[in-house]
Amino acid sequence: MAIEVRIPTILRSYTGGAKVVEGAGDTLSDLLTDLDSRHAGLKGRLVTDAGALHRFVNVYVNDEDVRFLGALDAKLNDGDSVTILPAVAGGAFGFAAAAAIAGHRAAVAAR
């Protein structure tokens, strides 16, 4: 079962520079595990230590944001296209509040 996955610039260091890779899995979580077996470290950039989809990325299945499809539990089918984009966000908001939104991992990353 082949699912096309579009990789954003910032994560292409994990795919040897490839913009599109293929993977397999019945759910988004399975797909990311499969991808990580060939592109080690990729899953860690998309999924937090707590096992949730990272706040800093948007993942889409075909034309839908996976946050509306069950996030990591989103079901996948052969021929689906998965797109990963960096979430674009920010603002003057204080760091403590931002960290509360983004989780502890964000706090570590920003130091």
Add this chain to the structure above:
Amino acid sequence: MLSIDRSIVDAIVAHARRDHPDEACGVVAGPVGSDTPTRHIPMENSARSMTFYEFDSMEQLRVWRAMDDRDEEPVVIYHSHTATEAYPSRTDISFAGEPGAHYLLVSTREPDTEEIRSFRIVDGVVTEEPVRIVDAAVDPHAVQSYMFGQSPATVDYECSGR
């Protein structure tokens, strides 16, 4: 260094003023590899906040796909700070996910003048860069500084010591 056409800067400032006191945000696309911003795309701030901005994820998907179809990339990603200086907050740094983009910040805290600054943000490291505002209507080679509402002078704007 960011070189950007004055008409695009004017459109960004107008967007920031229109949405003030909420933060405004958007993209300027340009041909891949050109480092030249040519197509201004104001985006909705789905956070509708005075202290936070976030692209609507579905609008972003449409805009990023359109850029892909046109062989464009996000050359500039901009947003406004409406009560503080035009310098990336820690939140901005945490989220910065386009290492090739110029992160342009506009401060609208002063009613009559704007502070416009540009940064590279790569792996959490912020580097300020000069902004050259190019007045194509007068002379495509002329480079003028943005002097916060004063008449433009023909000098380069160089940021100090960064």
